[in-house]
Amino acid sequence: MRPVRLAWLLLSTLFLMGFPFVFGSGGGTSLLEQIFVFGAFAMSYDLLIGYTGIVSFGHAMFFGTGAYAVAIVLSKTGGSTVGLLLGFLIAMTISILLSLVVAFLSLRVRHTYFAMVTLAVGQVFFVLAGSQPLRPLTNANDGISVLTPVWLNSNLAVYYFILIFLAIVTLFLHRFIHSPFGEVLRALRENESRAKALGYRIFHYKTLAFLLSGLIATLAGGMYVVVESFVSTSVYDIGSVSLQVVLMTIVGGVGTLYGGLIGAGIILWLQNELANLAGSYPVFNHAEIAFGVLYVLVVRFLPNGILGTLKGRKGRWRWTSQTFKKSQT
Amino acid sequence: MTILEAIEISIGYRGHQVIENASLKLDQGQFVSLIGPNGAGKTTLLNALGGQLRIQTGDIQFEGKSIANWSADRRARAGIGRSFQAVHLFPNLTTEQNIQLAVQAKRRLRLHHLLGKVDQEVTAATRQILNEIGLLHVARVAAKALSHGDKRKLELAMLLSLQPRVLLLDEPTAGMSMTETPMMLKLIAQLKATGHYAILLVEHKIDMVMQLSDRIVVLHQGHILAQGTPSEVMNDQEVTNAYLGGHYEGIT
Numbered sequence: 001m002r003p004v005r006l007a008w009l010l011l012s013t014l015f016l017m018g019f020p021f022v023f024g025s026g027g028g029t030s031l032l033e034q035i036f037v038f039g040a041f042a043m044s045y046d047l048l049i050g051y052t053g054i055v056s057f058g059h060a061m062f063f064g065t066g067a068y069a070v071a072i073v074l075s076k077t078g079g080s081t082v083g084l085l086l087g088f089l090i091a092m093t094i095s096i097l098l099s100l101v102v103a104f105l106s107l108r109v110r111h112t113y114f115a116m117v118t119l120a121v122g123q124v125f126f127v128l129a130g131s132q133p134l135r136p137l138t139n140a141n142d143g144i145s146v147l148t149p150v151w152l153n154s155n156l157a158v159y160y161f162i163l164i165f166l167a168i169v170t171l172f173l174h175r176f177i178h179s180p181f182g183e184v185l186r187a188l189r190e191n192e193s194r195a196k197a198l199g200y201r202i203f204h205y206k207t208l209a210f211l212l213s214g215l216i217a218t219l220a221g222g223m224y225v226v227v228e229s230f231v232s233t234s235v236y237d238i239g240s241v242s243l244q245v246v247l248m249t250i251v252g253g254v255g256t257l258y259g260g261l262i263g264a265g266i267i268l269w270l271q272n273e274l275a276n277l278a279g280s281y282p283v284f285n286h287a288e289i290a291f292g293v294l295y296v297l298v299v300r301f302l303p304n305g306i307l308g309t310l311k312g313r314k315g316r317w318r319w320t321s322q323t324f325k326k327s328q329t
Numbered sequence: 330m331t332i333l334e335a336i337e338i339s340i341g342y343r344g345h346q347v348i349e350n351a352s353l354k355l356d357q358g359q360f361v362s363l364i365g366p367n368g369a370g371k372t373t374l375l376n377a378l379g380g381q382l383r384i385q386t387g388d389i390q391f392e393g394k395s396i397a398n399w400s401a402d403r404r405a406r407a408g409i410g411r412s413f414q415a416v417h418l419f420p421n422l423t424t425e426q427n428i429q430l431a432v433q434a435k436r437r438l439r440l441h442h443l444l445g446k447v448d449q450e451v452t453a454a455t456r457q458i459l460n461e462i463g464l465l466h467v468a469r470v471a472a473k474a475l476s477h478g479d480k481r482k483l484e485l486a487m488l489l490s491l492q493p494r495v496l497l498l499d500e501p502t503a504g505m506s507m508t509e510t511p512m513m514l515k516l517i518a519q520l521k522a523t524g525h526y527a528i529l530l531v532e533h534k535i536d537m538v539m540q541l542s543d544r545i546v547v548l549h550q551g552h553i554l555a556q557g558t559p560s561e562v563m564n565d566q567e568v569t570n571a572y573l574g575g576h577y578e579g580i581t
């Protein structure tokens with residue numbers, strides 16, 4: 001690892017670890033918790049859109065399923081540690097099955113079709129979560145308040161729990177995209193028919209990417225419950241989850257991995273500020289408008305997102321310095 | 330011994346018939362050229378053999394087995410390698426990554442690769458190929474930033490990394506400059522000399538075709554007009570009339 005990058009990593013780790021001590025466990029810390037959860041979620045999404053080149057409009061199906069599975073099991077087990085573990089295990093099992101089913105239904109055909117199917121499946125979950133017949137399980141539109149295990153009762157404990165989760169997810173994804181598998185996924189994004197002509201089983205690789213992406217999104221959903229101690233149908237919402245994650249990834253930079261984290265940070269922070277402003281100026285109740293404007297601005301002026309633009313500058317500089325050297329010899 | 334065979338195949342795009350009842354045979358170690366005017370259907374025929382296109386009637390056999398229903402990736406794994414008329418690379422990946430992907434394709438990825446690194450043998454093989462083909466100095470350059478000649482070389486290097494038994498080459502010198510072309514000709518001649526490959530070459534450069542081919546197949550408006558040794562084909566009255574117009578220097 002280059003010294004600059006190592007220094008950045010150390011600094012940000014120290015900053016995040018020390019944050020609650022310096023700023024207390026109030027608003028800033030709980031905003032960070034949300035950013036960690038959605039950052040992991042957005043990074044999982046980048047695995048699809050940025051590294052494999054497939055677009056899903058229903059990533060909330062995983063996030064929501066993770067949240068509901070953990071919430072339901074926790075509430076049925078009275079908030080025990082075993083319940084928490086079991087909830088995550090069940091969530092992961094459902095997530096794997098779900099991604100396999102959706103993949104078999106739609107990943108073999110055109111990508112536009114896949115995007116539509118994910119949109120529809122996501123909506124099905126939204127309706128199911130709010131439906132009356134399932135009330136004994138989901139509490140329908142009223143949502144579920146959950147008790148978390150005792151060791152997670154302090155704000156500080158939750159904060160570090162989520163931070164560790166984020167660190168593990170980041171490490172996992174970092175290793176994965178730099179593995180031989182990650183390279184094949186990038187090849188698919190670049191030129192699918194060429195990868196096929198080399199002998200790669202395209203469908204298997206896409207399914208794997210979708211499965212892993214879904215699994216991490218599911219875990220992020222479960223973590224959301226740990227943070228909020230509450231779940232409602234909003235975790236399946238298209239606008240505030242499925243499309244939000246697209247926006248986070250685009251703002252941060254598609255295909256940059258950490259961009260998702262940056263995007264999540266900016267959008268959640270903005271959302272928070274707007275909500276505060278809305279207290280005194282009701283105009284700011286319509287945060288979606290601000291996000292619409294943000295989206296247009298980013299696509300127009302920073303098509304590679306924030307991190308993508310920064311990386312691109314560096315990349316271009318390196319490339320020109322190399323060609324310069326070559327032309328000299 | 331025949332390794333790849335097209336038996337009376339027909340192909341069309343949405344009703345309009347491009348190849349009709351074409352049969353073609355490629356023997357082990359043989360060098361066959363497919364020639365014909367623009368739009369004759371040469372690329373289409375190669376796409377059918379490589380699995381990029383489905384045939385409507387007839388059959389395609391590889392080592393005596395029907396492979397008409399095999400996908401392109403399965404055919405590649407079985408040993409049918411395909412190069413493309415238009416440059417067809419992973420543009421934003423480096424030269425090295427492009428070749429590495431081709432080297433990796435033959436081997437199965439296993440669970441430990443999920444979070445691991447590329448195998449040492451793969452990187453070593455990649456380096457060796459880069460060196461042999463003369464692309465080591467641009468190993469870290471994105472494929473899209475290479476010169477056209479280097480892109481063509483890279484394409485061929487990727488194809489050879491698959492260790493195929495059949496090479497389907499679609500105008501490997503297309504778009505190459507006067508200085509780059511001889512290098513590609515030499516490479517192809519070397520490939521032939523190894524005797525490892527059955528080669529089907531689509532090419533407009535008649536001199537090259539005459540020199541290298543064991544057999545020549547002439548395609549004209551989707552039909553096979555003639556096939557035989559270079560001298561047989563050149564003396565064929567039908568070919569002379571329909572395609573060569575009496576003097577073959579005219580076509581390049």
Ligand SMILES: Nc1ncnc2c1ncn2[C@@H]1O[C@H](COP(=O)(O)OP(=O)(O)OP(=O)(O)O)[C@@H](O)[C@H]1O
Pocket residue numbers: 342347365366367368369370371372373374414
């Ligand atoms: N994707 C396609 N859709 C419809 N028609 C096509 C398609 N590809 C090729 N064709 C038509 O099929 C015919 C044969 O095309 P093909 O590319 O196989 O010719 P070719 O012999 O390779 O020509 P060239 O020497 O120019 O490469 C042409 O008439 C072409 O217009």
Ligand SMILES: [Mg+2]
Pocket residue numbers: 371372373414499
């Ligand atoms: Mg052609």
